[in-house]
Amino acid sequence: MTPFRLALLSLTRRKIPSIIAIIAIALSVASSGVLLRMYELSGSRFSTMGDGGDAVIAAKAGGIEIVLNSLNGEGDYPGFLPYNLFKSLRSEQTVNFEDGANSQAHYLKLVIPVLHFARHNDYRVIGTDDTFFQRPVASQAVEVQTGRTAKKQGEIVIGAQLAEQEGLSIGSDFNAKLWTGDARDDAEIPFAVVGILKPTHKIWDTMGFTTVEQAQNALAMSSVNTIWGNQVLSYFFVYLKPKGAEQLRTLINGRTVGQVAFVEAEKQKLFDLTGTGRELGFLMAAFIIGLGGLCVAGMLITRFDAMATQIAVLRAIGYSRAQISAWLLLEGTLLGAISCLIGALLDALALPFVRSMLGSALPPEALVSSSIWQSAPVWVAAVLSTAFAVVVPLVRFYRQDVHLSLRSA
Amino acid sequence: MALCYPLMQIEIKNAVVTLPVSGRELFSIEHFHVPAGSKILIHGASGKGKTTLLHLMAGLLKPKTGSIKLGGHMLTDLSDDARAKVRREHVGFIFQKLNLIDHLTCEENVRLGRAVVPKDAMDEALRKVGLYERRQELSVKLSLGEQQRVAVARVLASHASVILADEPTSSLDSHNADLVMSALLSAAGSQSTLIVVSHDERLRKRFSRTLHFEDLVSA
Numbered sequence: 001m002t003p004f005r006l007a008l009l010s011l012t013r014r015k016i017p018s019i020i021a022i023i024a025i026a027l028s029v030a031s032s033g034v035l036l037r038m039y040e041l042s043g044s045r046f047s048t049m050g051d052g053g054d055a056v057i058a059a060k061a062g063g064i065e066i067v068l069n070s071l072n073g074e075g076d077y078p079g080f081l082p083y084n085l086f087k088s089l090r091s092e093q094t095v096n097f098e099d100g101a102n103s104q105a106h107y108l109k110l111v112i113p114v115l116h117f118a119r120h121n122d123y124r125v126i127g128t129d130d131t132f133f134q135r136p137v138a139s140q141a142v143e144v145q146t147g148r149t150a151k152k153q154g155e156i157v158i159g160a161q162l163a164e165q166e167g168l169s170i171g172s173d174f175n176a177k178l179w180t181g182d183a184r185d186d187a188e189i190p191f192a193v194v195g196i197l198k199p200t201h202k203i204w205d206t207m208g209f210t211t212v213e214q215a216q217n218a219l220a221m222s223s224v225n226t227i228w229g230n231q232v233l234s235y236f237f238v239y240l241k242p243k244g245a246e247q248l249r250t251l252i253n254g255r256t257v258g259q260v261a262f263v264e265a266e267k268q269k270l271f272d273l274t275g276t277g278r279e280l281g282f283l284m285a286a287f288i289i290g291l292g293g294l295c296v297a298g299m300l301i302t303r304f305d306a307m308a309t310q311i312a313v314l315r316a317i318g319y320s321r322a323q324i325s326a327w328l329l330l331e332g333t334l335l336g337a338i339s340c341l342i343g344a345l346l347d348a349l350a351l352p353f354v355r356s357m358l359g360s361a362l363p364p365e366a367l368v369s370s371s372i373w374q375s376a377p378v379w380v381a382a383v384l385s386t387a388f389a390v391v392v393p394l395v396r397f398y399r400q401d402v403h404l405s406l407r408s409a
Numbered sequence: 410m411a412l413c414y415p416l417m418q419i420e421i422k423n424a425v426v427t428l429p430v431s432g433r434e435l436f437s438i439e440h441f442h443v444p445a446g447s448k449i450l451i452h453g454a455s456g457k458g459k460t461t462l463l464h465l466m467a468g469l470l471k472p473k474t475g476s477i478k479l480g481g482h483m484l485t486d487l488s489d490d491a492r493a494k495v496r497r498e499h500v501g502f503i504f505q506k507l508n509l510i511d512h513l514t515c516e517e518n519v520r521l522g523r524a525v526v527p528k529d530a531m532d533e534a535l536r537k538v539g540l541y542e543r544r545q546e547l548s549v550k551l552s553l554g555e556q557q558r559v560a561v562a563r564v565l566a567s568h569a570s571v572i573l574a575d576e577p578t579s580s581l582d583s584h585n586a587d588l589v590m591s592a593l594l595s596a597a598g599s600q601s602t603l604i605v606v607s608h609d610e611r612l613r614k615r616f617s618r619t620l621h622f623e624d625l626v627s628a
Contacts, residue, residue, distance in 0.1 A: 001520050013512035013547070310510050316469060317522060317563070318497025320490045401429060403470040406504065406575075407460055 003326035010331055011338075014303075021299045022339045028292025029343025029382045033375030034350050035285035041355075042278045044368045045072055046271065050203040051140035053112065055248060057081065057236040057258045064270050066261040070114065070235045073124050073203050077181025078116060080224075080232035081258050083216070086113050089236065107244030110136055112237040115215040118176035118189055118208075123162050125176045125189075125208035126234075127215020136239050142204050146170060147195030150210040153217075157195035161205035168193050176208065178222055185222040289378055293385030297392060300332060304393035311397060312405035324397060328390045336386030340379040348372045416445035417480035417499055417570040417602055419466050424475030426461060435461060436626035438475070445480075445570075448594070448603040450612055453622030459606035462622070463573050466604065467500055468492035479571065497523070501569030501601075503593065505576035508560035511549035515540055515559050518548050522567030534566035535559075538592045554585030558592055565596040572597050574605040578612060590615050 011018045050071045058066040059079025069075040090111045112132050118125035133142050133149055147170045149157050156174055168174060174191040191210065199205055212233070220230040238260075240248060245262060252260045304311070311324060351370060355362055362368075421441040427434050436458050443449060443466075453459055464470050465477060468484040469492075477484045482495045496502070501522065509518045519534060520526045535541040538558035540551075548556055557577055564572050574593060578586035590612060597603035605612065606622070613619055 001517065009513060009517065307510075313502075313504065313508060313510070314521065315493065316467065316496065316502045316504075318493050318495075318500065319521075320493045320497075322490065401470075403461070403464045404429065406464070406469070 003323050004330055006327040007330035007334055010327075011334055017299065017303060018335070021296060021335055022342065024295045024299075025292050025336065025339030025382060025386065026342040026346060028288050028295075029340050029375075029378055030346035030350060032285040032289040032292075032378045032381075033343065033347035033372075034354055035281045035288070036378055037347070037351055037370045037374050038354065038358075038362065039278055039282045039285065040374050041362050041368060041370050042274055042281070045274075046267065048072065048201070048203050048368060049267070050200075051135070051137070052235075052237040052263055053110065053135075053137075053140075053239040055238040055240065055245070055263060056261045057238060057252055058234065058261065059257065060259045063259075063261040063266040064273075066235075066259065067263060067266040067270070070237075071203065071263070073207070077179060078234045080226050080228070080234065081236065081256075082228045083113075083212075083231040083233055084228070085256060085258065086111060086233050086236055089238075107241045107247050109239040109241050109244075111239075113212050113233050114235040114237060115212055115219075115232065116234045117179060117215040117218045119179040120162075120174065120176040120208060121166075123159075123206050123208065124179075125156070125210065127210055127212040129212055132209065132237075142200055143198045144195045145198040147193070149195055150214070151194075152211075153214060154191055155194045156191035156208050156210045157197060158193055158208045159197050159205035160199040162208065163193075163196045168196075170194065170196065174208065178218055180219065180222045180224045182223050185224075187221060189218055285378065289381050289385065292382065293389060296332070296335065296386045297389035300328075300335075300386075300389050301392050301396075304328060304397070308396075308400065309405055312400065312402045315400075315402045316406060321398065325394055328394055328397065329387060332386045332390035333383060336383040339386070340382050343382065344372060344375060344379060347375050415480060415499070415570050416600060418445040418478075419443040419571065419602065419604070420476075420478040421465065422476050422478075424465065424472035424477060426458070426465060426470075427473045434473075438462075438626050441625055443602060443604060445602055446600055447618065448597060448616055449605070450616040450619040451604065451606045451622055451625070452608060452610070452613070452619060453606075455608055457622055458626065459608075459622050460575050462625070463575050463604065463606050466571075467496055467502065467573055499570045501564030501567055501572040501596070503557070503560045503564060503572070503574040503577045505579050508563075509548040509556050512547065514545050514547055515551070515562075516544040518559055519544075519563045519566050522563040522569075526566050530566045530568075531562075534562040534596075537565060537595060538562045539588070552585075554581050554589065557581065557585070557589045561589060561592040561596055565592075569596075569601060571602045572604070574603070574607075576607050576609070577605065578609050579607060583611065586611055 052071045056066055056070045058070060059081055065075060069078050089108060092106055110131060113128055115127040116124055117127060130149055133144060135141050144157060147157065158168060170193055172193045174193050176189050176191060178185045178187045178189060197204065216230045226232055238248065249260050252258045314324060355365055421438050423439060425434060425437040451459060465472060471485055479495060480499060484492055515535060516531055519531050532541060535544050538561050540555060540558055540562065548559060551559065577593060578589055581589060594615065
């Protein structure tokens, strides 16, 4: 009888201990896999976050919320800023206030307008202008790969990932739904794709970009009712001249309806807030898989200890050490492999549920997907730890004196 | 069909056997020769070293000094795995109890005897010991007597040249002891060398040659 068959029969015939071991390891694999993927997802925020210059100006809100919504497409529909404020800032005109004070924004290098107004299967569609594609910092460039940017009514340029996932090319029809955060606004807006962006590996790859004018026209047809009518924007992405930060903060936070979020500072705050949790999650994943491995080691030691005499009988009837070692190793590996399969299945089923429970604590599924293969290191660790768990019984077996074992039986 | 497998004699020379931990001498054998095909009962009181002698002949332990030859194989010169190979190819072993792997069926236990056991040989062996109908049952569900008969079937199916039996009937009632011994002698046939060590007096009548353990060894 081959070692493989011996291992298979040992696993299938001793059902209850085998099932308990498999459940224990599968749960360890599933928990560790989910934790590991959450760790990756949490980290993906920082790798997929779009570049928005030095600062983002938005309606009054928390700094992290502004950055996550504007640069990572997370959260609810954003509030509005007056378009006139954007125009004043861009043209570096003097902004006059009711109390007689005025300010001239000569510390701005570039201001990019952004208006969120539609979605296509959870991918956001925004109105902006050519400055979005002409960043002053080369590393933050968002370039058109094929076609051109949107100029006229009904034209749109889309991100590389969106084009690939939806199978879109230049000339394709692209239907988006009006999105204002109000359920009544669900009118369909037809576009034709006129350009596809180069992959940026940022959130921009999943977005559609059209003109501010089109976006404002769409809002005019919606239930949105602001004191500025449809002359609004969601965000201004601001590139600052040196030492301009404090002046911008004083102007926007102190004297307008807007709020400045300095991108790097807010990202650092977010990293500090989530960092401890991420590291803890990663440690927990390692801890759980270690615990699972120890459980299996304990179970296998007990299992093979109970078989010491029977192993001695096998040795007496001529089984070599190599054959019995192969049996033990195969039994451990099979146990690990079956458990991993079940654990991976549980992992795949559990993560969407966990994501929905955690809500905005993780990036939305439509924007950042998580492949089950991200859990592969856990599976490798589980199979290795179950195989390693056989080491103790193996060492004992190698030290076994067959003569004494049979005599004392 | 007549079975042909090598006739094997056993020869022990100047063997000194010591206790594993203390190193104290347990017994020594100046010369003991078992001709090929012979059927021998070695009897004696419990605890004197009969099992150790049997294990010595199977190569399960090595003497401190001296030599043990099984057929053409000098066991004392071979490695642990090489001795296991000799046992696998030529030796059949039967113990007093715990002969079988309890999560395997009767026929699977019979298959353990050799790398390849033809189905015909396995079925025939199980028929000879009267357990063919129960071949699919787990061995743990069998009585001790039935388990001994499965162990005999394993030896039978493996066509062992040398059969070593350690107290094969000591835990059995007379009826089962008779059944097991009949099966064992049938398994040995005329060609296999059969050595049984036992303190069971009921076995003497089944053997033409019996030896007293104390006469073989010097303590």
